[in-house]
Amino acid sequence: MAHISLPEGLPGIVGPMHQYPETEVPLNALAQALLRGPSSLTPAERELIATYVSSQNDCWFCMSTHRSATQHLLKSEGQSPAIVDLVRQNVETAPVSEKMRALLVIAGKVQQGGRRVTEADVAKAREEGADDKAIHDTVLIAATFCMFNRYVDGLATWAPEDESAFEASGARLATQGYTNSIPR
Amino acid sequence: MAHISLPEGLPGIVGPMHQYPETEVPLNALAQALLRGPSSLTPAERELIATYVSSQNDCWFCMSTHRSATQHLLKSEGQSPAIVDLVRQNVETAPVSEKMRALLVIAGKVQQGGRRVTEADVAKAREEGADDKAIHDTVLIAATFCMFNRYVDGLATWAPEDESAFEASGARLATQGYTNSIPR
Numbered sequence: 001m002a003h004i005s006l007p008e009g010l011p012g013i014v015g016p017m018h019q020y021p022e023t024e025v026p027l028n029a030l031a032q033a034l035l036r037g038p039s040s041l042t043p044a045e046r047e048l049i050a051t052y053v054s055s056q057n058d059c060w061f062c063m064s065t066h067r068s069a070t071q072h073l074l075k076s077e078g079q080s081p082a083i084v085d086l087v088r089q090n091v092e093t094a095p096v097s098e099k100m101r102a103l104l105v106i107a108g109k110v111q112q113g114g115r116r117v118t119e120a121d122v123a124k125a126r127e128e129g130a131d132d133k134a135i136h137d138t139v140l141i142a143a144t145f146c147m148f149n150r151y152v153d154g155l156a157t158w159a160p161e162d163e164s165a166f167e168a169s170g171a172r173l174a175t176q177g178y179t180n181s182i183p184r
Numbered sequence: 185m186a187h188i189s190l191p192e193g194l195p196g197i198v199g200p201m202h203q204y205p206e207t208e209v210p211l212n213a214l215a216q217a218l219l220r221g222p223s224s225l226t227p228a229e230r231e232l233i234a235t236y237v238s239s240q241n242d243c244w245f246c247m248s249t250h251r252s253a254t255q256h257l258l259k260s261e262g263q264s265p266a267i268v269d270l271v272r273q274n275v276e277t278a279p280v281s282e283k284m285r286a287l288l289v290i291a292g293k294v295q296q297g298g299r300r301v302t303e304a305d306v307a308k309a310r311e312e313g314a315d316d317k318a319i320h321d322t323v324l325i326a327a328t329f330c331m332f333n334r335y336v337d338g339l340a341t342w343a344p345e346d347e348s349a350f351e352a353s354g355a356r357l358a359t360q361g362y363t364n365s366i367p368r
Contacts, residue, residue, distance in 0.1 A: 003301065003303070003306045003319060003323075004306075004316040004319050004320055005316055016320060016324075019320075020317075020320060020324075022217045022221050022222070023214065023217050023218055023324060025213070025217075026210045026211075026213035026214035026217055027210075027214060029209070029210035029213065030207065030210035030211060030214065033206045033207050033209075033210055034207055037206050038206070057297065057298075058297075058299065059298065106338075109338075110334050110338040113241065113242075113334070113337070114241075114243065114333060114334040114335070114336065114337025114338035114339075115242065115337045117187065117337075117338050117339075117340070119187070119340075122187045122188075132188040132189055133204075135187060135188050135339075136188055136200060136203075136204060136339065139187075139334070139335060139338040139339050140200075140204075140207060140335055142334065142338070143330075143331040143332075143333075143334035143335045143338060144331050146327075146330045146331055146334055147327040147328050147330055147331035148327075149298060149327075150294050150297070150298040150323070150326065150327035150330055151298070151323060151324055151327045152298065153297070153298025153299045153301075154290075154293075154294040154298035154301050154323040154326070154327060155298075155301075155319075155320065155323050156301070156303075
């Protein structure tokens with residue numbers, strides 16, 4: 001049971017977002033700007049970072065939701081949806097570009113704490129083609145999911161156990177983004 | 185030197201917020217709703233949670249800024265500004281209400297990871313008078329500062345070393361909030 005009273009049947013962050021619209025509006029606006037707005041990273045690349053950080057934080061709801069969104073976006077960008085689970089298993093060996101690998105390493109450091117990111121980590125990402133915006137977005141996406149993951153699990157929100165339950169929400173986030181994500 | 189190119193002389197989060205207004209707008213809207221909007225916690229209580237989490241995350245810029253804002257708000261609420269440093273030193277012995285102590289314990293757990301918050305932590309806060317909104321806001325403030333702290337330190341932003349340099353921004357946040365915090 002969640003730590004506070006929330007509407008029945010709304011999984012993960014959807015419950016507290018529905019209950020507290022005053023914070024839902026800026027939270028969704030942040031997700032939309034960061035994951036779908038202009039960037040040198042594709043939406044699939046940005047959702048992959050979000051999924052990886054949620055996986056490192058062991059947040060089942062966020063990991064499953066953004067895993068599904070990433071899979072849909074990878075397919076729409078002509079890539080294999082299997083990439084997301086290979087990244088979750090091992091960033092070093094996953095079939096991603098060297099730029100993405102360097103950015104995922106930075107995201108993993110941010111997940112542990114902002115001060116863990118080194119000049120060498122950033123230099124490596126630049127060598128592989130990452131620009132300022134890619135580095136900025138990687139750091140802020142990782143930081144933002146450290147927030148979302150804690151919001152979801154710090155309130156002990158409910159989520160379905162079956163991965164297939166996240167299929168519909170992942171498809172919706174892939175196509176519609178975060179501008180209209182709370183049912184009312 | 186920061187990991188990305190940022191405007192000269194703007195400390196901490198102000199640099200990346202100025203450089204990337206597309207994310208600055210929802211970030212400031214979130215801070216305003218969460219720290220100044222309607223709540224069963226006072227602005228000083230909410231800034232105290234923000235300062236404590238920033239201190240636990242060892243984020244000098246955020247800790248110093250929100251420490252100053254908390255001191256100003258405590259004074260305006262008729263309390264001693266010394267409370268904030270006593271909380272940073274030891275939550276168990278600091279001169280705060282038992283409700284605030286229980287909420288600070290929850291915030292400290294969220295800082296470590298959302299799953300650390302127990303039913304007993306929440307039951308204790310309720311016994312001491314915390315309602316759903318106070319528990320919600322405590323969890324989301326702690327989660328949000330895990331984001332802000334990582335954004336600031338993950339980009340290796342510059343900040344003044346002297347605590348007195350944060351006096352003016354703390355006073356401005358105490359009186360004006362987060363609606364107009366980026367100089368342009």
